[in-house]
Amino acid sequence: MNNIIKESEKVIVHCIKEKILLFRYYKSPFNGKTPKQLFVSKIDDRRNSFGLTDRLKGIVSLYAFSKIKNVSYKCSFTHPFELSSFLEPNAYNWLPERDEISTSRKNVRVIILQGEDEKRLIHLPAQKQLHAYINRDYLPAFNKIYGTDFKWGELFNELFKPTLKLETQINYYLNQIGSDFIGCVFRFQSLLGDFEEYNFSTLETAERETLIANCVSCLVELKKEKNMPLLVTSDSSTFISEVSKIDGIITMAGRVVHMDCVDTESDEVYMKSFVDFLMLSKATKIYSIGTSQMYPTEFPLYAAKVNNIPFERILI
Numbered sequence: 001m002n003n004i005i006k007e008s009e010k011v012i013v014h015c016i017k018e019k020i021l022l023f024r025y026y027k028s029p030f031n032g033k034t035p036k037q038l039f040v041s042k043i044d045d046r047r048n049s050f051g052l053t054d055r056l057k058g059i060v061s062l063y064a065f066s067k068i069k070n071v072s073y074k075c076s077f078t079h080p081f082e083l084s085s086f087l088e089p090n091a092y093n094w095l096p097e098r099d100e101i102s103t104s105r106k107n108v109r110v111i112i113l114q115g116e117d118e119k120r121l122i123h124l125p126a127q128k129q130l131h132a133y134i135n136r137d138y139l140p141a142f143n144k145i146y147g148t149d150f151k152w153g154e155l156f157n158e159l160f161k162p163t164l165k166l167e168t169q170i171n172y173y174l175n176q177i178g179s180d181f182i183g184c185v186f187r188f189q190s191l192l193g194d195f196e197e198y199n200f201s202t203l204e205t206a207e208r209e210t211l212i213a214n215c216v217s218c219l220v221e222l223k224k225e226k227n228m229p230l231l232v233t234s235d236s237s238t239f240i241s242e243v244s245k246i247d248g249i250i251t252m253a254g255r256v257v258h259m260d261c262v263d264t265e266s267d268e269v270y271m272k273s274f275v276d277f278l279m280l281s282k283a284t285k286i287y288s289i290g291t292s293q294m295y296p297t298e299f300p301l302y303a304a305k306v307n308n309i310p311f312e313r314i315l316i
Contacts, residue, residue, distance in 0.1 A: 010115065010116060011116055011120065014111075014112040014113075014114070014116070017047070017112055018110045018111060018112055021046060021047070021110045021112075022105050022108065022110045023105065024046075025046060025103075026102075026103055026104060026105035026108055026110075027103050027104050027105065028104075028105055028106070034107070034128065035100075035101075035102040035104070035107055035128050035129055036072065036100060036128075036129075037071055037072065037127075037128055037129065038071065038072050038073070038074055038100070038101065038129045038130070039062050039063075039065060039066040039069070039071050039072070039073050039074075039129075039130045039132065040062075040073075040074050040075070040076055040096070040101055040129060040130065040131045040132065041058060041059045041062045041063075041073075041074070041075040041076065041077070041132060041134065042076050042110075042131050042132060042133050043055050043058075043059075043075075043076070043077040043078065043079060043083070043133075044076065044077075044078050044079045045078075045079040045080075047112070047133060049079075049133065049135060050114075050135050051299070052273050052274075052277065052299070053297070053298050053299045053302050054135035054136070055077070055135060056156070056302065057134075057135060057136055057137040057298075057302065058113075058132070058133070058134030058135045058136060059075055059077070059134075059159070060137070060139070060152055060155045060156055060159070061134055061136065061137055061138040061139060061142075062132050062134055063075075063092075063094070063155055063158075063159060064138070064139055064142055064148070064150045064155055065121060065122075065138070065142065067148075067150075068142060068146050068148065071130075073092070073094060074094055074095070074096040074100065074101065075094040075095075075096075075159075076096055076101060076131075080265070080270065081267055081270050084163070085163065085165075085267050085270075085271075086162065086163055086165075086166050086267075086270070086271060086274045087159075087160040087161070087162060087163065087166070087274070088160070088161060088162075088163050089159070089160070089161075090157060090158060090159060090160055090161040091157075091158045091159075092158050092159055094159055101129070101131075102128065102129050107127075107128035107129060108127070108128070108129045108130075108131055109124065109127040109129070109130050109131070110131050110132075110133075111124065111130060111131070111132045111133070111134075112132075112133045112134075113132065113133070113134040113135075113136060113138075114133070114134070114135050114136065115136060117141070118138045118141040118142070118145070121134075121138070122145065137152065139151075139152055139155075151305075151308070152302065152305040153305045153306045153307060153308050156305070156306055157306065162274070162278060165271075166271065166274055166275065166278070169271070169275050170275060170278055170279060170282075173231075173250075173252055173275070173279055174279075174282065176250070177229055177231065177250055179228065179229060180228055180229075180283075180284045181228060181229040181230065181231050181250065181283055181284065182222075182226055182228060182229070182230050182231065182283055182284060182285050182286070182287065183230075183231050183233070183279070183280040183283035183285070183286040183287065183300065183303070184219060184222070184230050184231065184232045184233070184286075184287050184289055185232075185233050185234070185280065185286065185287070185288050185289065185297065185299060185300040185303075186215055186232070186233075186234040186235075186236070186239055186289055186290060186294070187234070187235055187288070187290060187294055187295045187296075187297035187299065188211075188234065188235055188236040188239060188294060189235065189294070189295050190202050191203050191208070191211065191236075191293060191294065192208050192211070192212070192236045192238045192239060193208065193238075194236055194237050194238045203293075208238075211291065211293065212238070212239060212242055214291065214316050215239065215243075215289065215290075215291075215316065216242060216243060216246070218289055218314065218316050219232065219243060219246065219249065219289070220246065222287070222289075222314075223246075223248050223249070228284075229248055229249075229250050230248065230249050230250065231250045231251075231252075231279060231280070231283060232249055232250065232251050233251075233252070233276040233279075233280065234256070235256045237255055237256075252272070252275060252276065252279065254268075254269070254271070254272035254275065255269055255272060256272050256273060256276070257269055257270070276299075276303075277299065277302075277303050277306075278303075278306070280300055280303035280304070281303045281304070281306035281307050281309070282307065283309060284309065284310075285304075285309060285310040285311070285312070286300045286301075286303060286304045286309065286310070286311050286312075287300070287311075287312050287313070287314050288300045288301065288311070288312075288313045288314070289313075289314045289316065290313075290314075290315065290316065291315070291316045292315065296313065
């Protein structure tokens with residue numbers, strides 16, 4: 001019962017926020033012509049969209065829903081960077097054309113889905129344009145309700161391929177490794193004090209050293225067991241600096257930032273998350289490794305889905 005009440009409260013709050021977005025950012029008059037019906041993924045500076053994984057989950061979910069409803073789909077990802085700087089259309093053109101996205105509140109419905117079930121989306125009345133802030137993966141629900149067989153990686157690859165600049169970096173690291181490899185991901189958030197994310201706490205120095213030592217020890221044992229190179233990614237520069245000293249451990253240059261918490265960096269900084277994500281997708285297997293203190297990130301899980309490779313969590 002409490003969960004139902006909390007869900008209802010969340011829906012009410014989001015309905016209010018949707019109205020605020022509509023009246024704050026959309027013009028009241030009809031803009032002269034009936035706009036094309038569209039489902040539009042919105043990632044902008046009007047509200048938080050969480051991290052890269054959540055943003056991609058929402059994009060793929062709305063693209064799948066557009067297929068179900070036979071409605072054209074577009075993605076307007078403009079903050080804190082233009083998505084087209086890193087990913088470009090592959091088999092489907094998701095880039096909006098000029099003036100294609102309506103700015104009139106008369107013919108736009110704004111929806112926010114950040115944790116609620118899919119009912120608010122599937123029961124919406126027909127709209128000229130649906131502008132959606134979604135950060136969850138609704139494919140399992142769609143497959144159950146509509147009898148579809150959507151696979152996240154297949155839809156991701158229909159939508160996206162790396163830009164030349166991103167692909168050049170990926171090929172550089174693949175050539176450096178020169179063989180099959182295993183991906184290992186460590187998500188510390190603010191625990192080691194070198195990654196800004198909301199208000200998460202930082203450990204004392206001695207606790208940081210112990211945590212790093214435990215994670216390094218796990219990597220060393222995994223390398224012995226698998227006998228192949230380990231590509232290690234992390235949100236902590238401190239940890240990456242430490243493990244880069246180990247023979248057989250591959251790391252990649254660059255600094256990671258959380259896109260909801262740091263929105264003033266250059267494209268080169270934001271590029272790192274895309275390099276990490278797509279490099280992991282080319283591993284033979286991906287491990288998410290951590291302790292009970294650490295966040296069970298879905299970043300490596302969805303990187304594994306891109307090319308349908310095995311994924312496993314290791315709790316130290």
